[in-house]
Amino acid sequence: MTYSNSYTIHHEEAYMTQEEDWDRDLLLDPAWEKQQRKTFTAWCNSHLRKAGTQIENIEEDFRNGLKLMLLLEVISGERLPKPDKGKMRFHKIANVNKALDFICSKGVKLVSIGAEEIVDGNVKMTLGMIWTIILRFAIQDISVEETSAKEGLLLWCQRKTAPYRNVNVQNFHISWKDGLALCALIHRHRPDLIDYSKLRKDDPVGNLNTAFEVAEKFLDIPKMLDAEDIVNTPKPDEKAIMTYVSCFYHAFAGAEQTKTSETSNHLNNTSPSLLQLLEWIRRTIPWLENRAAEQTMRAMQQKLEDFRDYRRIHKPPRVQEKCQLEINFNTLQTKLRLMMIKPLLLLLLLLQDIANAWKGLEQVEKGYEEWLLTEIRRLERLDHLAEKFKQKCNMHEAWTSGKEDLLSQKDYESASLMEIRALMRKHEAFESDLAAHQDRVEQIAAIAQELNELDYHDAATVNARCQGICDQWDNLGTLTQKRRDSLERVEKLWETIDQLYLEFAKRAAPFNNWMDGAMEDLQDMFIVHSIEEIQSLITAHDQFKATLPEADKERMATMGIHNEILKIAQTYGIKLSGINPYTNLSPQDISTKWDTVKHLVPLRDQMLQEEVARQQANERLRRQFAAQANIIGPWIQTKMEEISHVSVDIAGSLEEQMNSLKQYEQNIINYKSNIDKLEGDHQLSQESLIFDNKHTNYTMEHIRVGWEQLLTTIARTINEVENQILTRDAKGISQEQLNEFRASFNHFDRKRNGMMDPDDFRACLISMGYDLGEVEFARIMTLVDPNNTGVVTFQAFIDFMTRETAETDTAEQVMASFKILASDKNYITVDELRRELPPEQAEYCISRMTRYIGPDSPPGALDYISFSSALYGESDL
Numbered sequence: 001m002t003y004s005n006s007y008t009i010h011h012e013e014a015y016m017t018q019e020e021d022w023d024r025d026l027l028l029d030p031a032w033e034k035q036q037r038k039t040f041t042a043w044c045n046s047h048l049r050k051a052g053t054q055i056e057n058i059e060e061d062f063r064n065g066l067k068l069m070l071l072l073e074v075i076s077g078e079r080l081p082k083p084d085k086g087k088m089r090f091h092k093i094a095n096v097n098k099a100l101d102f103i104c105s106k107g108v109k110l111v112s113i114g115a116e117e118i119v120d121g122n123v124k125m126t127l128g129m130i131w132t133i134i135l136r137f138a139i140q141d142i143s144v145e146e147t148s149a150k151e152g153l154l155l156w157c158q159r160k161t162a163p164y165r166n167v168n169v170q171n172f173h174i175s176w177k178d179g180l181a182l183c184a185l186i187h188r189h190r191p192d193l194i195d196y197s198k199l200r201k202d203d204p205v206g207n208l209n210t211a212f213e214v215a216e217k218f219l220d221i222p223k224m225l226d227a228e229d230i231v232n233t234p235k236p237d238e239k240a241i242m243t244y245v246s247c248f249y250h251a252f253a254g255a256e257q258t259k260t261s262e263t264s265n266h267l268n269n270t271s272p273s274l275l276q277l278l279e280w281i282r283r284t285i286p287w288l289e290n291r292a293a294e295q296t297m298r299a300m301q302q303k304l305e306d307f308r309d310y311r312r313i314h315k316p317p318r319v320q321e322k323c324q325l326e327i328n329f330n331t332l333q334t335k336l337r338l339m340m341i342k343p344l345l346l347l348l349l350l351l352q353d354i355a356n357a358w359k360g361l362e363q364v365e366k367g368y369e370e371w372l373l374t375e376i377r378r379l380e381r382l383d384h385l386a387e388k389f390k391q392k393c394n395m396h397e398a399w400t401s402g403k404e405d406l407l408s409q410k411d412y413e414s415a416s417l418m419e420i421r422a423l424m425r426k427h428e429a430f431e432s433d434l435a436a437h438q439d440r441v442e443q444i445a446a447i448a449q450e451l452n453e454l455d456y457h458d459a460a461t462v463n464a465r466c467q468g469i470c471d472q473w474d475n476l477g478t479l480t481q482k483r484r485d486s487l488e489r490v491e492k493l494w495e496t497i498d499q500l501y502l503e504f505a506k507r508a509a510p511f512n513n514w515m516d517g518a519m520e521d522l523q524d525m526f527i528v529h530s531i532e533e534i535q536s537l538i539t540a541h542d543q544f545k546a547t548l549p550e551a552d553k554e555r556m557a558t559m560g561i562h563n564e565i566l567k568i569a570q571t572y573g574i575k576l577s578g579i580n581p582y583t584n585l586s587p588q589d590i591s592t593k594w595d596t597v598k599h600l601v602p603l604r605d606q607m608l609q610e611e612v613a614r615q616q617a618n619e620r621l622r623r624q625f626a627a628q629a630n631i632i633g634p635w636i637q638t639k640m641e642e643i644s645h646v647s648v649d650i651a652g653s654l655e656e657q658m659n660s661l662k663q664y665e666q667n668i669i670n671y672k673s674n675i676d677k678l679e680g681d682h683q684l685s686q687e688s689l690i691f692d693n694k695h696t697n698y699t700m701e702h703i704r705v706g707w708e709q710l711l712t713t714i715a716r717t718i719n720e721v722e723n724q725i726l727t728r729d730a731k732g733i734s735q736e737q738l739n740e741f742r743a744s745f746n747h748f749d750r751k752r753n754g755m756m757d758p759d760d761f762r763a764c765l766i767s768m769g770y771d772l773g774e775v776e777f778a779r780i781m782t783l784v785d786p787n788n789t790g791v792v793t794f795q796a797f798i799d800f801m802t803r804e805t806a807e808t809d810t811a812e813q814v815m816a817s818f819k820i821l822a823s824d825k826n827y828i829t830v831d832e833l834r835r836e837l838p839p840e841q842a843e844y845c846i847s848r849m850t851r852y853i854g855p856d857s858p859p860g861a862l863d864y865i866s867f868s869s870a871l872y873g874e875s876d877l
Helices: 030-051 066-076 089-105 115-119 123-139 149-161 180-189 204-218 227-232 238-289 297-338 345-400 403-407 417-436 438-453 459-522 531-546 548-572 587-649 654-670 672-687 700-731 735-748 758-767 774-784 794-821 830-836 839-848 864-873
Strands: none
Touching (some): 030 123, 066 089, 066 123, 089 115, 089 123, 115 123, 123 238, 149 180, 149 238, 180 238, 204 227, 238 297, 238 345, 345 403, 345 438, 345 459, 417 438, 438 459, 459 587, 531 587, 548 587, 654 672, 672 700, 700 794, 735 758, 735 794, 758 774, 774 794, 794 830, 830 839, 839 864
16 A cells, blocks of 8 residues: 555544644644653553553653554554564555554545654654544543543543532643642542642642652552642643543543453453463473483484473464463453452462473473583583594694604804804794693593593593603603703803893893983973972972082993993903893983083073072063052952942932942042053963962952943942932922931842842831731832832832822822811712713712711711822722
């Protein structure tokens, strides 16, 4: 069957529209996509775990189509076409197409969901496909009172949660945010799991987590949602909620409808199969326990082949049968538990018998295979050892051929010194070779012993050959030692000279290495950044110079050894080759390098003194910069602190504060020359490559940033005072009022930074007579902190207080207007209101004013004073 890049299948029995099936635009919401990922993954795993697997990443793990086909088989109970086993892209597309074709065969309309998009890991398309599967296999068949699918599930939830307080299920998003609906569903069917009376509506996270944990632990419903995601999302994802709630329907309502018939079928189908499997196991074990060994390799190999046929052909169907019986039994037990029926003890015992018998089968099976392999290895080893014995004997006898004649020669009697040495080295090489062949002789003896232990049929021949090799080996050892003794006697005449050569090499090598290191150190380039570092180099150089006399003694001792060799050669008439066999170093090499070391020492002295002068100049630059920086840095910090307290600590009018701040500003501007001078010193330091200064904690960058902040702070503070003057003049606030506002603000500005945090602002308002509730205070905070910075500035505080003053004046004016209408009386009549005010306003006032209680008032008189006081919060008049 060939599929296009996407399915566009229309079916007259389709049970969902494009909008109900999958709204891709909504999937663009990151919060909903996150909820769908978690919920759909958990839903898929709740079914896949029945097949012993799961998914980790929903858009990755379905790409090859294998787990997608397995998921459909598990939830439908039907077999899909055999999947393609290849790993190429077209194999994956073919598998996904088989899954999509199966979905369509169930009457599902798939719109714009193609196999290529699933294979490419398109998360939106993958989530849409899984939602389609959930609708078809978990929600479509729900039926409650002539309603089905989504409406049926919603009606079921409404019926089950109707008796519970604070629960009103109207949808699959907002209605579930506080967690009470889920807890009510569980309590309705399992009141022993949740104490509903202790749940609080104001604890949605706690309610949701309670429901999730109870459902996972006792109802086998995995956790598919995160409480925090649901509570913090204005509108939780409807698909995720519906998927999770449908699990409760199947756990409670679905189980009640199908429990009787399914339980009966499981009982009828399980018991006979269990007995048949148990009988097969009991017939097989005696065959595997038979350990009668065969005499030939061919017969034992046939036994092994029979056993392998058992493992490949006969046992696999029984393994599958056992697995299926266990699955059926577990399903039966689950359904019995949901029906509140005790587990079937007989089936449980029978299944346990099978488990024990199967364990015994595997134990004897393992032992049988090990026995077969052991016997085969024993027969193989006999043949192998016999052949190995022959090969090693042949090799050893070929190597020993002629060695006895060679060791019996007396060629050393007329040899020269060099020839003696060569013969000695050659003999040492032979001794090494002889020692290396010791292992082979031991191996030959060991093989012969093992062949005897294994009852090899031709053990007599093996023993005779082994004995001959051992006797010959003992003779070779004796001849080798005799030749070594003779060579050593002749060589002894030359040992003294050889020892002197060796001693020269041993002393010349380290002394030469010392001179190489000394020359390298004396010519080593160095980079230092302080007087201490150059002084450390000078100290090290002085220490080196102190070692020169001792080094000269070592040179003279080494040269003395060479002179001793020359003296011995001359005394005994020995012709020397002029080459030391232990070293390539000559006496001339030692003398030449020593002269070079003595020449480099004064040059190093000069370089170090030049560097001392440079570092002293750098140190002066550091101290010069630090002296200024240690004054300028604290000065800037002090000015910053003084400016922050000017508007708080300076008494008097705003104009006086402005004058004081202007003086600070001028002083700061006049200080600029000090900054410029420090910049010059910093430039000199950089030109001298000075990048650190232990005499100060202030860098030029610190000074620059502090200076810029100081200029910004004084300018901003002046601007704030200017704004306060404008506000005072525009609002008509007196200096006394402004001072009172400033005193209140300063009192509650606990950090003394010109800003109050919300708690201090609330305390300030309460101290000024405000009766604040949470809602009212939240309203005020939106006025004084519209950008939600978390602080209240003095300017915002003044703006708020001036608005409050203006509104109070308006209320007093209203009361004065009523007093005029009432001709200065403390009450007003209905006729006066209707006569003086427009009809709508008059009727509004009459309906709101309370009756005036007083001795001089006529019947029906109204209290306009209390009405005016309450009018502060009204907006209708």
